[in-house]
Amino acid sequence: MFKVNENYLKLPGSYLFSTIAKKVNAYKEANPDKEVISLGIGDVTQPLAPAVIEAMHSAVDDMASAETFKGYAPDLGYEFLRSAIRDNDFKARGVDIDLDEIFVSDGAKSDSGNIGDIFSVNNVIAVCDPVYPVYVDSNVMEGRTGTYNPETERWSNVIYMPCTKENNFVPDFPEQTPDIIYLCSPNNPTGSALKKDDLQKWVNYANEKKAVIIFDAAYEAYISEDDVPHSIYECDGAKTCAIEIRSFSKNAGFTGTRLGYTIVPKQLVAEDGTALNPLWARRHGTKFNGAPYIIQKAGEAVYSEAGKAQTKEQVAYYMNNAKTIVEGLKSAGYNVSGAVNSPYAWLETPEGMTSWDFFDFLLEKANIVGTPGSGFGPSGEGYFRLTAFGTYENTLKAIERIKNL
Amino acid sequence: MFKVNENYLKLPGSYLFSTIAKKVNAYKEANPDKEVISLGIGDVTQPLAPAVIEAMHSAVDDMASAETFKGYAPDLGYEFLRSAIRDNDFKARGVDIDLDEIFVSDGAKSDSGNIGDIFSVNNVIAVCDPVYPVYVDSNVMEGRTGTYNPETERWSNVIYMPCTKENNFVPDFPEQTPDIIYLCSPNNPTGSALKKDDLQKWVNYANEKKAVIIFDAAYEAYISEDDVPHSIYECDGAKTCAIEIRSFSKNAGFTGTRLGYTIVPKQLVAEDGTALNPLWARRHGTKFNGAPYIIQKAGEAVYSEAGKAQTKEQVAYYMNNAKTIVEGLKSAGYNVSGAVNSPYAWLETPEGMTSWDFFDFLLEKANIVGTPGSGFGPSGEGYFRLTAFGTYENTLKAIERIKNL
Numbered sequence: 001m002f003k004v005n006e007n008y009l010k011l012p013g014s015y016l017f018s019t020i021a022k023k024v025n026a027y028k029e030a031n032p033d034k035e036v037i038s039l040g041i042g043d044v045t046q047p048l049a050p051a052v053i054e055a056m057h058s059a060v061d062d063m064a065s066a067e068t069f070k071g072y073a074p075d076l077g078y079e080f081l082r083s084a085i086r087d088n089d090f091k092a093r094g095v096d097i098d099l100d101e102i103f104v105s106d107g108a109k110s111d112s113g114n115i116g117d118i119f120s121v122n123n124v125i126a127v128c129d130p131v132y133p134v135y136v137d138s139n140v141m142e143g144r145t146g147t148y149n150p151e152t153e154r155w156s157n158v159i160y161m162p163c164t165k166e167n168n169f170v171p172d173f174p175e176q177t178p179d180i181i182y183l184c185s186p187n188n189p190t191g192s193a194l195k196k197d198d199l200q201k202w203v204n205y206a207n208e209k210k211a212v213i214i215f216d217a218a219y220e221a222y223i224s225e226d227d228v229p230h231s232i233y234e235c236d237g238a239k240t241c242a243i244e245i246r247s248f249s250k251n252a253g254f255t256g257t258r259l260g261y262t263i264v265p266k267q268l269v270a271e272d273g274t275a276l277n278p279l280w281a282r283r284h285g286t287k288f289n290g291a292p293y294i295i296q297k298a299g300e301a302v303y304s305e306a307g308k309a310q311t312k313e314q315v316a317y318y319m320n321n322a323k324t325i326v327e328g329l330k331s332a333g334y335n336v337s338g339a340v341n342s343p344y345a346w347l348e349t350p351e352g353m354t355s356w357d358f359f360d361f362l363l364e365k366a367n368i369v370g371t372p373g374s375g376f377g378p379s380g381e382g383y384f385r386l387t388a389f390g391t392y393e394n395t396l397k398a399i400e401r402i403k404n405l
Numbered sequence: 406m407f408k409v410n411e412n413y414l415k416l417p418g419s420y421l422f423s424t425i426a427k428k429v430n431a432y433k434e435a436n437p438d439k440e441v442i443s444l445g446i447g448d449v450t451q452p453l454a455p456a457v458i459e460a461m462h463s464a465v466d467d468m469a470s471a472e473t474f475k476g477y478a479p480d481l482g483y484e485f486l487r488s489a490i491r492d493n494d495f496k497a498r499g500v501d502i503d504l505d506e507i508f509v510s511d512g513a514k515s516d517s518g519n520i521g522d523i524f525s526v527n528n529v530i531a532v533c534d535p536v537y538p539v540y541v542d543s544n545v546m547e548g549r550t551g552t553y554n555p556e557t558e559r560w561s562n563v564i565y566m567p568c569t570k571e572n573n574f575v576p577d578f579p580e581q582t583p584d585i586i587y588l589c590s591p592n593n594p595t596g597s598a599l600k601k602d603d604l605q606k607w608v609n610y611a612n613e614k615k616a617v618i619i620f621d622a623a624y625e626a627y628i629s630e631d632d633v634p635h636s637i638y639e640c641d642g643a644k645t646c647a648i649e650i651r652s653f654s655k656n657a658g659f660t661g662t663r664l665g666y667t668i669v670p671k672q673l674v675a676e677d678g679t680a681l682n683p684l685w686a687r688r689h690g691t692k693f694n695g696a697p698y699i700i701q702k703a704g705e706a707v708y709s710e711a712g713k714a715q716t717k718e719q720v721a722y723y724m725n726n727a728k729t730i731v732e733g734l735k736s737a738g739y740n741v742s743g744a745v746n747s748p749y750a751w752l753e754t755p756e757g758m759t760s761w762d763f764f765d766f767l768l769e770k771a772n773i774v775g776t777p778g779s780g781f782g783p784s785g786e787g788y789f790r791l792t793a794f795g796t797y798e799n800t801l802k803a804i805e806r807i808k809n810l
Contacts, residue, residue, distance in 0.1 A: 069452045256474075
């Protein structure tokens with residue numbers, strides 16, 4: 001008689017963005033004449049860079065002839081892509097990463113959801129609050145989070161590190177010592193970024209406590225300030241305590257193209273002497289079969305001279321939207337932060353409105369979709385996320401509508 | 406202090422095909438003048454069908470313009486692909502599958518490795534022996550298999566169902582009752598296929614025992630006999646006991662293109678009343694972010710009239726290789742089975758040679774790479790797998806070399 005994984009039954013509600021999509025679709029069906037603008041889910045709108053398009057056409061042609069056809073990819077990803085990653089994302093910043101520390105994948109969501117597999121169920125995780133829902137949800141599924149208290153909206157075995165305006169959205173060291181620490185910088189959803197000094201403190205803390213940091217750097221391309229590190233390995237000692245997850249979704253518009261990678265340094269070793277790199281290699285080789293050749297070629301093109309220039313322009317386009325959002329909201333009287341080193345503006349909801357109240361209010365009164373802060377964790381209550389990933393025209397229109405509310 | 410998942414430490418050696426790749430690479434480096442032919446890993450060699458190439462070029466162009474650009478895909482996969490799957494793979498065979506029972510993924514390896522996530526650790530699995538290594542290895546990682554006995558090469562908490570020439574490679578019902586039963590038909594590695602009557606018996610058995618069958622139908626396109634079902638849902642009652650996993654790797658040459666899907670029927674409910682479909686939907690939505698749009702369009706093209714004709718030709722090409730292998734081996738005096746409803750020939754190693762002995766012998770004396778049967782499980786000892794996925798020229802050459810040994 002088969003039995004299900006009972007941890008799944010503990011999950012309250014559905015995945016945040018699925019819930020939002022259902023609400024929005026219901027609204028659209030009931031109001032087919034309304035033009036709904038989404039500044040909600042962090043999905044990009046600009047087409048792929050010409051260099052990427054060109055590389056993909058060429059890779060498709062490779063698949064059309066027996067001489068150049070590609071079957072299964074190498075376990076860790078093609079070397080042409082891993083070399084480009086090593087040289088551009090790390091060596092160019094003074095960081096040495098070996099090719100066999102780079103694991104190419106189908107995206108940062110999969111990696112951040114799956115990375116827990118190589119850790120014991122008996123680790124205590126710490127997350128920022130609010131936080132990208134995948135970190136907590138995937139740990140719930142693996143049975144690491146204890147029981148859920150619907151009153152406090154917290155799991156009994158998760159350490160929450162509130163990030164609010166009171167601490168300038170920088171997490172403080174928790175009272176209880178965690179085993180696994182999830183950090184995302186530039187942050188989703190608050191849009192803030194850890195300065196080099198702050199991140200170095202976390203690296204020191206993790207090394208001292210023998211904790212591991214899962215560092216999600218999906219938004220590093222949006223960093224505009226000099227003292228914000230793009231990689232955690234810019235901090236001394238990070239290789240003995242940190243795994244870094246990267247994405248092509250936001251820096252190159254690959255949300256529907258799917259590519260990411262994870263760095264597991266060989267120096268990263270548990271107290272019992274087990275190195276994490278071969279464990280992740282084993283998971284990667286057993287439960288995954290590589291990103292498509294065509295997509296890996298697309299990733300390589302992101303690092304070409306043309307690709308770099310073109311994707312930089314895309315990022316600038318979105319950051320111009322971010323500026324438009326922040327300035328517009330401020331002039332409309334909102335308190336807003338973020339959007340300087342990230343594509344996310346984080347605003348305080350008007351007095352007396354919860355995050356979901358404000359979601360409904362914006363959807364109904366201005367036909368704008370945003371993301372309720374409380375969907376990211378209890379300390380997100382009273383906040384709301386708007387993304388810069390729309391078109392400029394829609395962003396402008398949305399901000400005008402908000403101003404006119 | 407973080408702790409690793411100790412189940413990973415129980416895994417003996419590395420993933421079978423990684424081991425083989427390392428051995429072959431070492432041989433090639435030491436013997437650069439030798440022309441090594443691989444009939445080892447089940448990797449295809451024929452280019453993608455023209456209809457697929459055309460669809461991918463067109464999809465790449467979609468990604469080049471803001472009007473047709475695609476971001477995140479719908480959670481379950483694009484409806485254009487799921488409709489084509491439903492109509493062609495099921496409706497055409499008299500099976501009704503709903504669109505929300507189809508989960509598009511990056512391939513059958515990921516799905517067969519990840520499907521265990523939704524089941525309790527306290528289930529006992531049954532596998533055919535020999536078997537595709539991912540089923541057992543992924544269950545080891547999840548802690549479901551007990552301890553490994555290197556003498557018997559068996560896990561204490563896994564039910565092995567030997568499939569040898571003694572039972573004509575059809576598994577018998579085990580003495581101990583399993584909770585989760587992995588069946589692969591047409592089978593990898595033995596190349597045999599379950600007849601409709603045999604599979605119906607397994608469906609009846611699973612329903613009676615309240616067990617779930619994970620049915621891997623990755624090789625269904627190679628079925629040539631009428632009484633072999635392409636889908637388990639052709640059997641009465643399968644929807645209350647079976648999950649089916651499908652792949653585009655072998656029917657359309659997508660090993661490096663990555664696409665698959667899994668069917669989780671809504672009627673499939675555990676004894677405690679929990680339906681599996683929403684659990685898999687939750688996993689899919691939380692730990693995965695969809696197959697690339699371009700690849701899903703490629704998958705759709707497989708079901709176009711041109712795509713169907715072209716991929717059928719590819720399958721025929723490989724099946725001609727299969728015939729060449731079987732006839733050649735027989736004329737060389739080998740006992741060989743399979744390769745009628747599958748691309749795999751399964752031969753008995755010569756008297757006194759283990760599977761790995763024969764691997765080394767073939768590599769060194771004939772420069773041919775095959776797969777040792779024992780790598781798939783203890784009952785595979787004394788057998789050896791050759792695949793039909795090479796080019797015709799290489800297949801012919803390889804068989805000549807074997808004949809001349």
